[in-house]
Amino acid sequence: MTRHFFANTHSLTGRLAWFFGLFSVVIGVVCFILIAGSLYWSEDRVGERRIIIDRDDAISYFNVFPQALSVKLDSLTSAYSSVDAVPEEYRHLLQGKDSFLGEVGSDPDSHMIYMDSFYSQGEKRQIIVISLVDQVEISQREFVFVVGIALTLVSIMLVVFGLLLNRLSTRLIEPVNQLSTQLQAREGDTSQQFEVSESAASEFQILSQQLNHYRRQVNTLIKREQAFARYASHELRTPLTVMKGSSSLLARGDHNEFEQRQIERIKEATNTMSSMVDALLSLVRYERNQEDTPLRIISEQEIDYVLQQHQAQADQKQIAFSTDYQGSPETKASSAVIHILLSNLIRNAIAASSEGEIQVVINSHKLQVIDQGRGLNESNVTKESATEGHGLGLLIIHDLCERYQWQFELTNAANKGCIATIHFQRDN
Incomplete structure (x- = not known):
């Protein structure tokens, strides 16, 4: 899928821009999550450290006044020496627990609660500190402002990188498009x-x-x-x-x-x-x-004329010719070219046979010369050894077929001999 998407260089620049734009959106979302998570994490750590400091002040106070159940350390923080003294709305969070540290409630009335124990005059006592942390944490407006500045800077950087990438890709890809267009035109x-x-x-x-x-x-x-x-x-x-x-x-x-x-x-x-x-x-x-x-039709007379020219050579080996004219193929090749090709195939078939029959089959798509000779083997299948035939040789037949965009095949027959086939379907 990816290979097909980037296969066409004419639209590769636009596709790279689209891909980089999508990639930029992903980076923006990741940056937003990281920045927001970092701010919230920092706020929580600051609130926890502040409440630890308030805990130490509360322990000092309760050591001096062991009978006191609560004390207001400042306008935001209150401390308690017993769970029973904690306001009822937070008491259920602490009952049955030995320690607790966390933020409860929702903005703008969330509180940081700390609970632990300490020893006063050899007696183990509880210490609970409740602080209104929303007053010291950044506000929603400040949060949006900070995240907005960070995302704006990231967006500016991505835009600059995108422009540089577009110019670089254009400089690298456009010459390829120009050469491709010129080759086609x-x-x-x-x-x-x-x-x-x-x-x-x-x-x-x-x-x-x-x-x-x-x-x-x-x-x-x-x-x-x-x-x-x-x-x-x-x-x-x-x-x-x-x-x-x-x-x-x-x-x-x-x-x-x-x-x-x-x-x-x-x-x-x-x-x-x-x-x-x-x-x-x-x-x-x-x-x-x-x-x-122009296209012309290969006539039956052309085939018969070539066979007549090689009849004397075939008679010397007691080889008979037969033709099976099933159709009239169309080609741009002249009769002289067909004469050269068929003559060479006939001479090679005669050279490869000691007796028997050579059959010429022709229809609207192909021409075949079928002999009953020794057939093909590992030594005479190679293109180099193809030149060992008579006349132009099979190597020249390959060359002529390439010029006219035909397909030439040389295969073993089912029983004996070999089949030389010229496919004309690519000619027109």
């Missing part, structure tokens, strides 16, 4: 600079400078990566065109079976490399215009 915009107020602590100034430094580095890396992909793709198109034209010219002549197989391998490698170039270009366009990139 400038999401995806790497050209804007982070700024904090000049009155902010030096640590926040350093933090904003480092954020700007890292943003510039990220911006530079992104531009460098986009430029590299753009230029590399452009430079590769010319030799690819030459290779395609040359392989087509070579295919027109008469060749033996070995030569014809080599020409087909050149064509396949050229087409694969052309697909990779198209995938790189589509990634660059997607990263620059993610919001403007």
Whole structure:
């Protein structure tokens, strides 16, 4: 509960003020109780000490006049040598007791009563002293005045501390709010600079400078990566065109079976490399215009085309392909990207299988490649060993899925082999 209450820094200053205000009220109540209790305790102790002094005077008097039953020591205090001589309104408090000390009655007529015994001429006698203590204790008005002064001073101190706390919390929290607001407002915009107020602590100034430094580095890396992909793709198109034209010219002549197989391998490698170039270009366009990139449907023809390209490789191991097209997923990825991903999964499935069947299942949410190979084990589950596959490798599949915010899973099948799954639900 407390963690959730202080979770949002935008209202943390106000919450701290509210918390400190409540804390101040508690301190005020505690101070009032302590001050009032201290005053009452002090009054009682003073009254007890005064009545002890009056007791000594009364004992001296009764030693001189042993037949006396009472004496008025002053205008406030009277002493008695027997309980029977005490006024009737206090007598019931003392009967059957050997000693007594306390204040009885209510303001403004409360009395302090003391009872004990003393020896006079070898005889044990009682001594009772009754004093009207209200006349010497502070009045109700004086009590309110003293407590009021004390609480006023405490309140002034709390207000000063509260203002200091508010200024300190504002100085410490406001820069965090400014940086948080700028991060939310400038999401995806790497050209804007982070700024904090000049009155902010030096640590926040350093933090904003480092954020700007890292943003510039990220911006530079992104531009460098986009430029590299753009230029590399452009430079590769010319030799690819030459290779395609040359392989087509070579295919027109008469060749033996070995030569014809080599020409087909050149064509396949050229087409694969052309697909990779198209995938790189589509990634660059997607990263620059993610919001403007339209959704498209992955067609069944795309899946069949990839399987046809790998049919010869599968035939060498007597592996059959099967497809289960249950739905049409929507994605922002181009057909070249889907071609790269599915081709890599198919090649890895073929490499992991010696025979059997490779099944491709696709619906509106995911794409699965299920093989009947050796499956996963402790040695080939790691991300580093994922690069041991063909083509781009599973490591590049992870990277492409992160770019398009997909989820990639590689798990063992129930009976034999493994299942590679790409979830598209986060794509849009």
